[in-house]
């Protein structure tokens with residue numbers, strides 16, 4: 554294998570998106586768009602930081618790298634269309650493994666009619682994948698973190714803490730219930746594209762996806778919208794077998810764990826029924842976990858109401874790459 558035969562091997566023969574003018578094979582890709590807003594996001598996925606050969610198979614590496622990026626498109630309410638992949642490949646990764654990485658990406662990409670339209674290939678010391686995704690929304694319909702308002706309902710999809718529970722199971726030998734579910738939530742998270750696309754009829758919705766833990770993502774919404782979020786610990790959705798783990802770990806994983814790639818959002822009370830309808834239609838678990846309160850004296854804070862009536866202000870202490 555050399556660089557160019559590798560690129561040839563990953564190149565699509567045909568494209569699904571009708572807006573494509575030039576895909577892989579020139580200095581850049583070209584697509585044509587006239588009436589929608591273009592949405593672009595990039596997330597890296599790096600050996601030793603996001604995964605090791607012990608925590609994931611090559612297929613999962615590709616799948617998870619693209620899933621995290623699709624989750625960011627979901628958080629904008631966007632329809633996925635294209636992706637570009639820059640990859641640094643160590644000598645220790647075989648041709649067969651690389652093939653599996655791209656198979657993982659392809660499986661998810663094809664599920665959303667996405668085309669791989671470019672990227673870059675180099676050799677490197679740790680497998681590093683940098684994905685760029687491109688999607689679109691109807692004009693002015695992107696769901697910004699700054700869209701939250703006083704009185705909104707706070708909601709979250711799916712269950713929380715699963716990915717870190719899966720990571721724990723992978724790294725600690727032992728007997729666990731529901732092992733397959735938790736491991737898969739770590740390796741093959743579901744970007745909530747279908748659900749957010751059903752929210753198009755809602756006039757204003759605020760969304761953020763949970764990569765660093767719900768506390769961190771909730772604070773991002775509170776700060777961008779200049780509001781306070783109040784969430785109830787007892788309402789935070791967890792898997793029915795989550796109580797097999799020590800309580801302190803449950804608390805840590807569901808609030809600060811991250812990598813669940815669920816959607817945290819807020820919407821007006823009047824539109825809550827439409828969100829419930831979207832969840833039902835797309836078979837997505839949805840939970841009302843609290844409310845938004847605008848006060849004159851403080852904004853940008855998130856308060857966790859505990860079952861003992863105690864209220865604590867949450868810190869942004871989820872996953873943070875440059876915390877030193």
Ligand SMILES: Nc1ncnc2c1ncn2[C@@H]1O[C@H](COP(=O)(O)OP(=O)(O)O)[C@@H](O)[C@H]1O
Nearest residue numbers: 593594595596621624625628761762763764765
């Ligand atoms: N090195 C960088 N250069 C430019 N923009 C960046 C860089 N890192 C992050 N960003 C931007 O900062 C914002 C927040 O990034 P991030 O916290 O990674 O979001 P998310 O958790 O949704 O992936 C995004 O708009 C992202 O594009």
Ligand SMILES: Cc1ncc(C[n+]2csc(CCOP(=O)(O)OP(=O)(O)O)c2C)c(N)n1
Nearest residue numbers: 596601602603604605764765810811812872
């Ligand atoms: C080997 C390994 N160590 C640690 C983790 C935990 N971890 C790594 S990155 C991360 C946060 C999410 O990744 P990030 O790059 O911050 O995604 P973004 O917020 O940009 O979407 C977590 C919880 C892991 N998944 N694998």
Ligand SMILES: [Mg+2]
Nearest residue numbers: 595596597764
């Ligand atoms: Mg990011």
Ligand SMILES: [Mg+2]
Nearest residue numbers: 625628762764
């Ligand atoms: Mg995000």
Ligand SMILES: [Mg+2]
Nearest residue numbers: 764765872874
């Ligand atoms: Mg992060």
